[in-house]
Structure formats: C-alpha cells, structure tokens
Amino acid sequence: MSPPPIPADCRAFVLFGATGDLARRMLWPSLYALDCDGLLPPAFQLIGAATSQLTAEQFAGRVKDAILQSANAALFNEAAFTAFIARVRYVAVDIQAPGGLEPIRAQLLPNKAEEKCGIIFYLSTGPQLFGQICLALRDSGMVDQYSRVVIEKPIGADTASANRTNEAVAAAFTEDQVFRIDHYLGKESVQNLIALRFANSIFEPLWNANAIEQVQISVAETVGVDGRWPFYDATGALRDMVQSHLLQLLCLVAMEPPASFTPSAVRNEKVKVLWSLRPIAGADIATHAVAGQYTAGFSGGQAANGYLEETGAGAAAGASTTSKTETFVALRVEIDNWRWAGVPFYLRTGKRLQKRQSEIAIQFKPAPYNIFAGIGAALAPNMLLIKLQPDEMITLTLMHKKPGLHEVQLGEVGLNLSLDGAFGPSRRRIAYERMLLDVLRNNSALFVRRDEVEAAWKWIDGIIDGWRTTGQTPKPYSAGSWGPTAAIELLARHGHAWHE
Numbered sequence: 001m002s003p004p005p006i007p008a009d010c011r012a013f014v015l016f017g018a019t020g021d022l023a024r025r026m027l028w029p030s031l032y033a034l035d036c037d038g039l040l041p042p043a044f045q046l047i048g049a050a051t052s053q054l055t056a057e058q059f060a061g062r063v064k065d066a067i068l069q070s071a072n073a074a075l076f077n078e079a080a081f082t083a084f085i086a087r088v089r090y091v092a093v094d095i096q097a098p099g100g101l102e103p104i105r106a107q108l109l110p111n112k113a114e115e116k117c118g119i120i121f122y123l124s125t126g127p128q129l130f131g132q133i134c135l136a137l138r139d140s141g142m143v144d145q146y147s148r149v150v151i152e153k154p155i156g157a158d159t160a161s162a163n164r165t166n167e168a169v170a171a172a173f174t175e176d177q178v179f180r181i182d183h184y185l186g187k188e189s190v191q192n193l194i195a196l197r198f199a200n201s202i203f204e205p206l207w208n209a210n211a212i213e214q215v216q217i218s219v220a221e222t223v224g225v226d227g228r229w230p231f232y233d234a235t236g237a238l239r240d241m242v243q244s245h246l247l248q249l250l251c252l253v254a255m256e257p258p259a260s261f262t263p264s265a266v267r268n269e270k271v272k273v274l275w276s277l278r279p280i281a282g283a284d285i286a287t288h289a290v291a292g293q294y295t296a297g298f299s300g301g302q303a304a305n306g307y308l309e310e311t312g313a314g315a316a317a318g319a320s321t322t323s324k325t326e327t328f329v330a331l332r333v334e335i336d337n338w339r340w341a342g343v344p345f346y347l348r349t350g351k352r353l354q355k356r357q358s359e360i361a362i363q364f365k366p367a368p369y370n371i372f373a374g375i376g377a378a379l380a381p382n383m384l385l386i387k388l389q390p391d392e393m394i395t396l397t398l399m400h401k402k403p404g405l406h407e408v409q410l411g412e413v414g415l416n417l418s419l420d421g422a423f424g425p426s427r428r429r430i431a432y433e434r435m436l437l438d439v440l441r442n443n444s445a446l447f448v449r450r451d452e453v454e455a456a457w458k459w460i461d462g463i464i465d466g467w468r469t470t471g472q473t474p475k476p477y478s479a480g481s482w483g484p485t486a487a488i489e490l491l492a493r494h495g496h497a498w499h500e
C-alpha cells in the first residue's frame, strides 16, 4: 500500500547545514531515495543552504558522492540522479548578516506578493544556531501557517538551555509546526515495537510488574567518537544518547496504550512515563548510575585508541586531555506508577563496546515453583528479546524438553519472528527516510513534543547534578569490553545480569 500523499501546501524543503556531516551521511541519501520511490511531489523544490561558496556543479558532485557512499548507494543510477538534482539548488547564506536569508527567499519566492509559502526548514546545524535561524526565518517572511521546522537533537544541554532554544523556535513557529527528530523513532524495528505492543492482545496482560522481573535497554556501539571530539566532549553519553534515544525507547516499552495512533495521543502517553521516572539523586547516584570512559584496547579486531588519545582530543578551545566526559552510561531506572512499580529498567549505552548491539530484553518472572528440581533440571525465566540493530529480530525464549528417553532435560529455545521470513526481504531504509516523509506528510506522531524534551532534561539534570556534587568521575573500561565492572555490579546487586 502506498503511503498517504504529501499535502499540496508543501512546496519546498530548505536544508540548513547542507554540506554538514548529517546531511551527507543521512539526509541527501534519504531525500534521493524518497524521490526514487516517487514520493516527492512533481514540483517540489529542495534548497541546500550552507556558508561555503559552491557552484551548482560542485554541490551536485557532493550530493552524488554522499549518495554513493551511503547505505542507499545501490539505488544510484544516473537518470534518477539527474532528475533528483534538477530539483536541488544550492544557496550560500550568512545567517549572521542582516537579510542573510534573502538568497533563499529569492529562489523560492521571487514574487514578494506570494501569499502561500509552504516551506519546510530542516536545521541540520549546531543547536546554538537554532534560535537565531528561526528568528531570521520569521523576519524573512518565509514562514506561514503551512511551514514546518525540523530540529535535531541535542536540543540544549540541560533544562535551561533547552528552554531557551524551544522559546526561540516558538517565537517563529507554533508547537504543531515543530518537528523534533529522534531518528531512533524512524527505525523500522522501533516502530514494530509499537505494533507488537498494541496490535496483539497476548502481551498486555503480562506487560506489568506482576509478570515482568526486569527490562534492559541496551544500545552498544563499537565506534569511538571519530572526528566528533569537540562536540562529544562537551556532551557525553548521558546527554548524547540517554536523554534522547534510550528514554524514547523506554517510553515506548513503558507507556500505556494510547487512545489512537495520532500524534497527541501517543505523545500524551510517552510524556506520562517521563513524568513518572524516579529521580536518581542523593545516595541513589552511587547505586543507580555508572559512568565510564574507554581506554585503549581492541575493537573489531583492531587496536583502538583510548578516548583521551582520539583525534582532536584536547585540540578544541577549552578542551583538555584529562577530560572527564563519559563515553558509557549504565542506569537502574525506576518508574513510579501502577504498571511498573518495583520493576527495574536497566539502561546501558557506550562507545567502543564489544559488539554493535541494540536491543530491548524483557525478562519475565521465574516460574513460581520448579517441579523438575528433583531431577536436577533448572528453569531459566522467559525472555522477550527485541533486537533493534544490526539484526532485526524478535525472539521469545521458552523452556523445552530435550528430545530423548532419558530423564527430563530442559533447554531454552527461542521462538523467532523474522520479518524477512514473514513479509519477504525488503530494503533496509535509512531511519531518516521515514522521518522526512512524515514531516512532508505533516504527521508528528514519531517526533518529540516540547514537554517530552523538558521532562527528559529535568530527569537527566538530576543525574548530572548528582555526579557533580558527589564528585563521581567516569570509570575506565578497555575499548572492546562491555564497559566498567561497576556496570555489571549495578545489576549483580539485585541478582540480575546484562543480556549479551
């Protein structure tokens, strides 16, 4: 079934930061794929805006390289690219200069009397520029009721700075025109989690503290900070990953069934989860939150530098090679509501870990009594494992009898749901394809509302304050390991262990 059409009032897309890293890796390849699928309206214009002076040919060359080096390289063909690039114009802008957005206006709205703009603005720039760009857009006359603005995480570095950004954005756009992207919500496997929970009746009676022992949400990466040291060092894993991606996953696992799959119904339920997070503060800082920083080791079979030896470490103004920025976080999170009281949610994320593995593991309570104990057969609790990446797979582990005439012997067997097996193989899409299409279709269900950002920051601020006041610094872990041993102890204290 083809997706709903893009409303006719959506005429053009302006990408600020058009030559940046995200635009190159994700956004141009995603826009190209949407065009190849015939999902961009015929007259839809794409404007790339950045500070460099580039000719149309130079910019087209960059876009072509971006597609060829991306996950969508296999979609490339000259005819499709020629058609795509014909929609694209590059415009050099100086956002600091008065009237700096005039070149964009001249491209898109040459007739000043034009009353309908219908332009989507994607701000793929440093977050410090969001406010300034929004105000300049408002003053340029390019914003109208049909406009939308897309902003990337991180929105701020704490509650106060997030509020400043949100206020500046709100000076130009109403809340329903603002699309805050968390690209994890564009992943097929993450959307499938919503379907799994709310399109099946068998899970709901078990989806609570009566049946569930613990939940683990783990986003493990093998990459280091690559060339992003200055950004990363000012940010750290808690702000970079937990405040956004991990808390969004937690919301999808923990939220109540929304009344419908509409933006406000879904987001109303997600924000209630964030409001119910028990603050990690005081004595809980030591027992509920672990920070780590990688040291040299072996990752992916190769020698890997430690965080402090990464390219760019200490080079940025104000940065120091004795940085205390965390590249790993593990948390024990408690949700104070009826459904989840007493069920720990363990969150873990880190760079340079042993494997790239993102998954949600829901461990059910053990069987109340083991009738096989007398013959020495142990029982393992059932687990629903939702693998998000690199493999997408849902597995329910069940105890089975091993075949044979011997005394009963039990073993764990996974009931595996493979989407490729069920629906046939399909191209794995870049998460941004889905997110961009939803922006064009004006569907904000998978975007983060302002109150969610605020609630998430309020909770994260508490942990950052706690680390600061208790003087906790990140514990070292070798690149290629699963993080500091303190992260293992975090669970072991409660008789739990990480699923790996």
Ligand code: BG6
Pocket: 221, 240, 241
């Ligand atoms: C980004 C973070 O939001 O997500 C990066 O800034 C991280 O540090 C990335 O590497 C992970 O995304 P994915 O889709 O590769 O899991």
